[in-house]
């Protein structure tokens with residue numbers, strides 16, 4: 001037998017040994033098609049299906065591979081957990097101490113939310129620019145008032161902080177409305193299609209005065225907290241619309257409230273806030289030029305999102321079991337994918 005044949009037989013044997021040992025727990029409600037695919041790629045493994053509501057600490061502690069955001073407290077340094085494939089793009093809930101042991105790899109579901117969150121941002125912006133939120137408030141009082149000038153949807157300069165999967169998806173939608181798109185990423189790279197300029201965070205303050213629309217889709221990491229504060233809102237145009245669908249704590253909420261009340265910016269569309277849930281007595285609720293949704297843009301309300309997540313998860317299980325490089329591995333130093 002040649003060396004290559006022996007080597008390939010050995011790899012197959014090793015793979016079978018690895019595969020027979022694994023227990024996979026999934027709480028993501030996968031379609032039958034994806035359940036079938038998961039079975040195919042994890043032949044010989046035991047698959048436990050549960051739901052977010054019914055999952056127990058025992059199931060979590062037993063599993064070698066988990067698909068889905070099980071409560072962090074259930075994981076509690078599980079000795080068995082080797083791979084945690086999140087259903088979320090954000091990883092912040094699992095970055096604390098005493099959650100994952102050193103041997104657990106965590107992978108995110110970035111790539112699954114571009115359509116859902118991109119569309120949500122787009123819808124919020126259009127609605128704000130045409131004052132639909134103001135007319136809805138008036139409608140609640142049967143008020144026929146004319147609310148005056150509106151903003152144009154076309155030809156805007158759009159600044160996107162945290163230009164990743166969601167940011168790019170939103171950028172492409174805005175390009176359809178003839179926008180000039182400026183992106184900000186953690187590290188400089190080649191400017192992607194659909195983006196006119198690419199920068200890093202150091203340049204934020206210089207870029208803010210140019211933008212008609214400022215979007216934050218930043219993850220929650222040690223360096224993204226409070227990036228949008230009083231100084232940043234002061235640097236924005238008076239007609240600027242500020243949108244946030246990343247994480248609420250990239251924004252100093254008090255500074256945002258002040259900027260909205262003082263008319264330093266035109267309006268804000270927020271799918272995420274700090275704190276969350278926003279307490280009933282918080283003044284942000286009553287600010288007329290703030291449009292708030294309760295962190296739902298990325299939920300599974302858009303049915304395709306679930307398939308996008310399942311697709312990433314099944315591929316990563318396949319890769320893990322065959323010893324291949326995984327997609328979207330989280331770097332615990334930066335709190336963000338490599």
Ligand SMILES: NC(=O)C1=CN([C@@H]2O[C@H](COP(=O)(O)OP(=O)(O)OC[C@H]3O[C@@H](n4cnc5c(N)ncnc54)[C@H](O)[C@@H]3O)[C@@H](O)[C@H]2O)C=CC1
Pocket residue numbers: 088089090091109110111112113114117161162163164165166167184185186187200201217218219220221223224245246247271272295296297298299336337
């Ligand atoms: N509102 C919702 O329901 C949802 C919110 N999210 C949030 O949106 C974030 C982004 O999601 P994706 O686009 O899928 O992630 P992604 O990983 O594709 O993109 C994140 C981008 O942020 C940039 N970034 C990271 N740290 C940075 C820093 N310090 N300065 C400048 N840029 C930085 C990265 O370079 C990357 O381009 C998630 O981390 C999550 O927090 C994600 C999904 C749904």
Ligand SMILES: O=C(O)C(=O)[C@H](O)COP(=O)(O)O
Pocket residue numbers: 069087088089090091093113297298299
């Ligand atoms: O993917 C993210 O990040 C999100 O914010 C999701 O849409 C919701 O994530 P969780 O509420 O499951 O953390």
